[in-house]
Amino acid sequence: MSTNTMPAALAEIVEDFQAVDERERLQLLLEFSRSLPDLPERLRDHPEMLEQVVECQSPLFIAIETEAPAEGTAQAAGPVVRLFFSAPAEAPTTRGFASVLHEGLDGLTAAEILAVPDDMPEELGLTRAVTPLRMRGMSAMLARIKRKVRGECPIGV
16 A cells, blocks of 8 residues: 555654654554543533444544534535544553544545545554554544544535
């Protein structure tokens, strides 16, 4: 797979992972875990608005919303997708991958997110550094985002 099929921010993250050796990749993932944004207060106070990704070994919850594009941007591209994640600090690999997806996909259009290759988690080069169950959880996060985006933005995608 080539990173040129991914949105620019996500491709850059994948390239960063690929540029370091295997041991450093896990460290990079842990660094991402520390940068996962907190939930906005409106979601923090209403956990029923979050959906659990049950395929993850650690408790991970996600909310996906759409909003109109910012003024001055191409309206024809459609609404942008906002991603919100909740994962405990004791689950750094889960938090790290959620942060990768947040940084790489938040604010993109539905079409851009749906174009991300399903095997993108493997491109991070972590398959020998984390367990197969954790890798499955990473793939499940991306699949859940895509499934929700298809349901939220069915027009033109």
